[in-house]
Amino acid sequence: MxxxxxxxxxxxxxxxxxxxxxxxxxxxxxxxxxxxxxxxxxxxxxxxxxxxxxxxxxxxxxxxxxxxxxxxxxxxxxxxxxxxxxxxxxxxxxxxxxxxxxxxxxxxQVDYWIIKETKVFNEEEESYLQLLQKDPTIQGYKAFKQVVVLSLGEEMAGDSIEVLDVEEEGNTTVIKVKTFYNRSDEKNPFIAIGLDRVQSDVVIEDTNGTVFKEAPAVE
The missing domain is CATH 1.20.120 (Four Helix Bundle (Hemerythrin (Met), subunit A))
Structure with missing residues (x-):
């Protein structure tokens, strides 16, 4: 931008x-x-x-x-x-x-869309979204084949996420977002982003300078 x-x-x-x-x-x-x-x-x-x-x-x-x-x-x-x-x-x-x-x-630039909660996910993605609400401590992004999920964690409860831009730089998918407080009722605010393709490396940057890390592996 x-x-x-x-x-x-x-x-x-x-x-x-x-x-x-x-x-x-x-x-x-x-x-x-x-x-x-x-x-x-x-x-x-x-x-x-x-x-x-x-x-x-x-x-x-x-x-x-x-x-x-x-x-x-x-x-x-x-x-x-x-x-x-x-x-x-x-x-x-x-x-x-x-x-x-x-x-x-x-x-x-890459075509992307925001996946609404009413949209059908595959089993793996659906399980991960359910896990985010059961365990609000999970913070970071999780990349699937054509979906990237970003969760903010319980420390940022009440916030929402807006996607500003998605680009590709070589083998890296770069997603720029903006987080803001709007009294969201989610215990673990998240957003699911659908993409034409997800590269091997993913970088998600917030406008406030935060670079989100990959979410820790959970069972």
């Missing part, structure tokens, strides 16, 4: 620079670049303020990353301000970088 926001910031930075030609044609190029940089700095300050608030922290961090993308464009345009050839090269490089990165993200 954060890399996508950085790409978004690069596109916004280029768009802002092009807009200066539409609305303020007569000002010199240095001021046009300065305009992009100032907007990037203001966006950065606003995102830092939002990141300090608990309820808007994730949005603040995301826009902070996009602000860095705007500032990168401003920096590159400043660096090659006097050279038309290099300026065109900056535009070409940024556009190609965004296109190639977007294509790579598209290729690496």
């Amino acid at each position: 954060f890399f996508i926001m950085f790409l978004f910031g690069l596109v916004v930075g280029l768009a802002l620079y092009l807009l200066t030609y539409v609305f303020v044609k007569k000002i010199e190029n240095r001021r046009k670049v300065l305009t992009v940089t100032i907007i990037g700095l203001l966006s950065l300050l606003g995102s830092i303020f939002a990141a300090y608030r608990v309820d808007t922290m994730s949005y603040g961090i995301a826009f902070l990353i996009s602000s860095l993308g705007i500032l990168v464009v401003g920096f590159l345009l400043t660096l090659f301000e006097k050279s038309v050839v290099w300026k065109k090269s900056v535009f070409t490089f940024v556009i190609l970088f965004v296109v190639v990165s977007s294509f790579r993200i598209y290729i690496n």
